[in-house]
Amino acid sequence: AQSVTQPDIHITVSEGASLELRCNYSYGATPYLFWYVQSPGQGLQLLLKYFSGDTLVQGIKGFEAEFKRSQSSFNLRKPSVHWSDAAEYFCASFKAAGNKLTFGGGTRVLVKP
Amino acid sequence: DAGVIQSPRHEVTEMGQEVTLRCKPISGHNSLFWYRQTMMRGLELLIYFNNNVPIDDSGMPEDRFSAKMPNASFSTLKIQPSEPRDSAVYFCASRNQQGKNTEAFFGQGTRLTVV
Numbered sequence: 001a002q003s004v005t006q007p008d009i010h011i012t013v014s015e016g017a018s019l020e021l022r023c024n025y026s027y028g029a030t031p032y033l034f035w036y037v038q039s040p041g042q043g044l045q046l047l048l049k050y051f052s053g054d055t056l057v058q059g060i061k062g063f064e065a066e067f068k069r070s071q072s073s074f075n076l077r078k079p080s081v082h083w084s085d086a087a088e089y090f091c092a093s094f095k096a097a098g099n100k101l102t103f104g105g106g107t108r109v110l111v112k113p
Numbered sequence: 114d115a116g117v118i119q120s121p122r123h124e125v126t127e128m129g130q131e132v133t134l135r136c137k138p139i140s141g142h143n144s145l146f147w148y149r150q151t152m153m154r155g156l157e158l159l160i161y162f163n164n165n166v167p168i169d170d171s172g173m174p175e176d177r178f179s180a181k182m183p184n185a186s187f188s189t190l191k192i193q194p195s196e197p198r199d200s201a202v203y204f205c206a207s208r209n210q211q212g213k214n215t216e217a218f219f220g221q222g223t224r225l226t227v228v
Contacts, residue, residue, distance in 0.1 A: 032214075034216055034217075036219075042221065043204060043219040043220055043221045043222055044204070044206075044219040045219075046216050046218075049214070049216050051214040090156065099144055099161065099163060099168070099208070099210050100158065100161065100168075100169055101146060101158065101161075101206070101208075101217050102158065103148075103155065103156040103158075104155075105155045106155055106156070
């Protein structure tokens with residue numbers, strides 16, 4: 001079965017420090033992969049997406065993610081976080097041939113001044 | 114485009130009452146998804162439609178839940194009768210499945226409280 005795992009439930013990071021959020025998927029072939037962000041009381045906003053090609057993907061708000069087939073991972077990174085990056089982040093995937101969008105459990109990011 | 118529109122934004126109802134949540138997908142999108150979000154279970158896919166046809170409803174928790182998509186511009190999620198454990202935020206999302214490299218767009222959600 002297709003699944004997405006985010007091992008970290010909470011991460012606290014200091015403003016200006018780097019951030020990396022982990023995501024692992026379980027699916028034999030290459031899935032379509034996404035990172036969404038959710039601010040409190042809001043819907044989900046797409047940060048970036050990977051379908052094929054270059055394994056390093058650039059997104060909005062200074063985020064990037066790298067697809068690593070050998071590790072079944074699609075980790076999200078930001079070199080220097082801002083207080084406004086405090087939110088919950090979700091990794092999600094489609095099977096390449098399908099349309100069922102499955103989400104990981106989310107990682108809540110807290111930013112310390 | 115106004116994006117995915119959900120109504121109402123907030124709903125408070127008494128246990129046993131019928132609740133109907135509504136969604137208008139983005140024009141031209143042919144896939145529609147209903148999700149439920151709770152602290153305990155995260156984001157759960159309840160059901161999704163392609164071209165107005167339900168494809169996978171395995172996430173619908175029980176028979177009290179039903180979803181319809183009578184046309185390409187409207188979908189409903191109904192809970193009858195509602196129970197306190199149905200309290201959650203319900204999201205609708207749509208996608209242009211026929212487009213290349215397309216993502217799902219989410220509405221703002223409906224916060225349902227069953228008392």
